[in-house]
Amino acid sequence: MPNPTSLPQRITPDFVARNRDGLIALAKTQKPLRLDASNLQVLDGLGLAFLAGLERECQSAGNEIVLLSLAEPLQKRLRQSPVPVDTPETPRTEKLPEKVGEAGYAFLDELKDLLLLSSEALYWSTWGLFRRKTILPGDFVKQMIRLGSSALPIVLLLSLLIGFTLAVQSGNQLQQYGASIFLADGLGIGMVTEIGPVLTAVIVAGRSGSAVTAEIATMNVQEEIAALRTMAVNPFQYIMLPRFWSLSICLPLLTALAAAAGVFSGMLVGYFVFHLSMRSFLSELGQAVLVEYVFQMIVKSLTFGWIIALVAVNKGMRVSGGADAVGRATTECVVTCIFSIIVADAIFSFLFYF
Amino acid sequence: MTDSSALKPRLVVKGLVAGYGDVIVLKDIDLTIAEREIRIILGGSGCGKSTLMKNIIGIEQPRGGTIELLDQPIDWSQGRPGLEVFRKVGVLFQGGAMISSLTVAENVALPLDLHHPELPKTVVKDMVAMKLEQVGLGEAYHRMPDALSGGMRKRAALARTLILDPDLLFCDEPSAGLDPITSRGLDDLLLELRDALGISLMVVTHELDSIRALCDKMLFLSGGKVIFDGSLEDAEESGPEEVRDFLSRKAFSDSRKSARLTIKTEAK
Numbered sequence: 001m002p003n004p005t006s007l008p009q010r011i012t013p014d015f016v017a018r019n020r021d022g023l024i025a026l027a028k029t030q031k032p033l034r035l036d037a038s039n040l041q042v043l044d045g046l047g048l049a050f051l052a053g054l055e056r057e058c059q060s061a062g063n064e065i066v067l068l069s070l071a072e073p074l075q076k077r078l079r080q081s082p083v084p085v086d087t088p089e090t091p092r093t094e095k096l097p098e099k100v101g102e103a104g105y106a107f108l109d110e111l112k113d114l115l116l117l118s119s120e121a122l123y124w125s126t127w128g129l130f131r132r133k134t135i136l137p138g139d140f141v142k143q144m145i146r147l148g149s150s151a152l153p154i155v156l157l158l159s160l161l162i163g164f165t166l167a168v169q170s171g172n173q174l175q176q177y178g179a180s181i182f183l184a185d186g187l188g189i190g191m192v193t194e195i196g197p198v199l200t201a202v203i204v205a206g207r208s209g210s211a212v213t214a215e216i217a218t219m220n221v222q223e224e225i226a227a228l229r230t231m232a233v234n235p236f237q238y239i240m241l242p243r244f245w246s247l248s249i250c251l252p253l254l255t256a257l258a259a260a261a262g263v264f265s266g267m268l269v270g271y272f273v274f275h276l277s278m279r280s281f282l283s284e285l286g287q288a289v290l291v292e293y294v295f296q297m298i299v300k301s302l303t304f305g306w307i308i309a310l311v312a313v314n315k316g317m318r319v320s321g322g323a324d325a326v327g328r329a330t331t332e333c334v335v336t337c338i339f340s341i342i343v344a345d346a347i348f349s350f351l352f353y354f
Numbered sequence: 355m356t357d358s359s360a361l362k363p364r365l366v367v368k369g370l371v372a373g374y375g376d377v378i379v380l381k382d383i384d385l386t387i388a389e390r391e392i393r394i395i396l397g398g399s400g401c402g403k404s405t406l407m408k409n410i411i412g413i414e415q416p417r418g419g420t421i422e423l424l425d426q427p428i429d430w431s432q433g434r435p436g437l438e439v440f441r442k443v444g445v446l447f448q449g450g451a452m453i454s455s456l457t458v459a460e461n462v463a464l465p466l467d468l469h470h471p472e473l474p475k476t477v478v479k480d481m482v483a484m485k486l487e488q489v490g491l492g493e494a495y496h497r498m499p500d501a502l503s504g505g506m507r508k509r510a511a512l513a514r515t516l517i518l519d520p521d522l523l524f525c526d527e528p529s530a531g532l533d534p535i536t537s538r539g540l541d542d543l544l545l546e547l548r549d550a551l552g553i554s555l556m557v558v559t560h561e562l563d564s565i566r567a568l569c570d571k572m573l574f575l576s577g578g579k580v581i582f583d584g585s586l587e588d589a590e591e592s593g594p595e596e597v598r599d600f601l602s603r604k605a606f607s608d609s610r611k612s613a614r615l616t617i618k619t620e621a622k
Contacts, residue, residue: 014472043550044551045517048484084480084481087495
C-alpha cells in the first residue's frame with residue numbers, strides 16, 4: 001500500500017475505496033492534513049469529489065487540507081470546481097388518515113372521469129350517432145380486428161379446454177346417479193350464462209384491455225394526446241369511440257363462439273367417454289338452454305365489453321409521467337377490469353335469479 | 355488548435371456502410387477522431403448523422419467497414435459486441451433518455467452504483483452533487499425526470515454521461531432546445547472537460563454558435579456521403595458550396611431546391 005499521504009497519478013475508485021477511511025482517521029490527528037500531490041496528473045470527477053469530501057470531513061474536525069506541489073493547471077481546476085452541496089431529502093410523512101383520504105379522493109376522481117367517459121360514450125353511441133365525429137375512417141374496423149378477431153384463437157382454445165375439463169369432472173359425478181344426460185343441461189347453461197361471458201371477458205381484458213391502456217398511456221406520455229387536442233380533435237372521440245364500439249360488438253360475438261366451443265367439447269366428451277349420443281345431447285341442450293339464458297349472455301358480455309373499453313381508456317388517459325407510469329397503468333387496467341367483471345357478474349346473478 | 359496527427363486516435367471509422375432494411379443511409383464513411391479533438395458532425399436533417407452515431411456506438415450493426423473505438427475494434431461477428439469498451443465511452447442522447455422510475459440523483463449515480471460498487475456512498479453523493487452543480491441542476495437533486503423541462507433533462511443526462519469520466523464522448527445535439535446562456539455554459543463545460551481530462555468528443559449539432567465555440571474539425575454529411583472533412587476555417591474559405599451556405603446561414607442552396615411552380619402571371 002502506498003504511503004496514504006501521497007496521492008497517485010489519478011485518483012481511482014480503487015484508491016478511494018482503500019484509503020478514504022484511513023485519511024479521515026488521519027485528519028483527526030494530523031493538523032493540518034498534508035497530502036503530497038506531486039504525482040497527481042489528472043483530476044477527474046471522482047478526484048474532485050474525493051478531495052471535496054475529505055475537506056468537509058477535515059472542516060468538521062476543525063482541520064484543513066494542504067495539497068503539496070499540486071500542478072498549476074490542476075490548481076485552476078480545483079478552484080473552478082463547485083463545492084458539493086448536501087441536499088437532504090425532505091420525506092413527506094403521511095399519517096394514516098391522510099393516506100386514506102388521499103386514496104379516497106383519488107378513487108372519487110377516477111370515478112368522476114369514468115362517469116364522464118361513460119356519458120361521452122353513451123351520447124356518441126345514441127343521440128350523437130349520426131353527428132359529425134372526429135374519428136378516422138376505417139379505425140373502427142381496424143380496432144375490431146385488433147381487439148376482437150385476433151383474440152378468437154386463444155378464446156376458442158381456452159373454451160374448448162374448459163368445456164372438456166368441466167364435462168369430464170361433472171360427467172363423472174352425474175354418471176354415479178345414471179344421470180349422464182344432464183351433462184348437456186349443466187354444461188349448456190353454465191357455458192352460456194357464466195363461463196362463456198366471464199372467461200371471454202377476462203381473456204379480452206388481459207390481452208386487449210392492457211394493449212389499449214398501454215397504447216393510450218404511451219400516447220399520453222409522448223404528448224400525442226395534447227397534439228390531438230391542438231388539432232381540434234376530441235381525443236375521447238378519436239381514441240375511445242372506435243375501441244368502445246368494437247368491443248361492444250366483438251365481445252358478445254366472441255362470447256357466443258366461446259360458449260359454443262365449450263359445449264362442443266363437452267358433447268365430444270359425452271359421446272366418447274360417457275356414451276351419450278350426439279342427437280340426445282343436442283335435444284337435451286335445446287330444452288335446457290332457454291332463450292332467456294342467451295339473452296343473459298348477451299347482456300353480460302355487452303356490459304363486460306363496456307367495462308373493459310371504459311376502464312382501459314380511462315386508465316390510459318389518466319397517466320402522467322414516464323415509462324414506469326405506463327407499466328403501472330397497464331397493471332391497474334387489467335386488475336380493475338377483472339375485478340369489475342367479476343363484481344358485475346355477481347350483481348347480474350343476483351338480478352337474474354331473484 | 356492542437357496538432358491532431360501527433361496524438362493517438364480514439365475513434366477510427368473506415369469505409370462504413372450503414373442502413374435500415376433495404377435503404378442504404380451512409381456510404382463509405384471515413385472518420386478519425388484524435389485525442390483531445392472535438393469533432394463536429396454536420397449535415398441537413400435526414401442525412402444520416404444519428405445513424406452514423408448509432409453505428410459507431412454499437413446500437414446498429416454496420417453493413418460494411420470497420421470501427422475502432424478506443425483502440426478496440428467493434429466486432430459484430432459474434433453477435434452484439436461486448437459492453438466493456440463502452441464503460442469509457444459516454445453517449446448523450448437527443449432526448450436525454452433519463453430512466454423515469456429513478457430520481458435525477460439516482461439516474462446520475464446509476465453508472466457508478468453499477469460499475470463501482472466499492473465506492474463509499476458519501477463519495478458517490480459528492481460526485482453526483484458536483485456534477486449536477488456543474489450542469490446547473492443543483493436544486494433538481496431529488497426530482498423525478500418527468501418533472502424537469504426538456505433542457506433540464508438533457509443537462510441531467512449530460513451529468514449522468516460524465517459521471518464515469520469517459521475518454522470519448524458522443525453528444526447528439528447537446529444544445530438543441532436550450533436557451534443561449536445555458537447552451538454556452540454547456541459548450542464551456544465540454545471545452546473544460548476536454549482541456550482538463552483530455553477527452554475526445556463527437557458532437558452532432560446544428561447550432562452555429564456551438565460550432566464556432568467547439569469545432570476543431572468538422573465532418574459534413576450530405577446524401578449519405580462525406581462532402582467535407584477538415585477545420586472550420588478551411589470549410590468557410592474553400593469548402594464546397596453547400597457547406598459554406600450552411601455556415602453562413604443561407605437558406606437551401608440551389609442544388610437542393612425542388613421544382614417550383616412556373617404559372618405565368620400577367621398584369622391586366
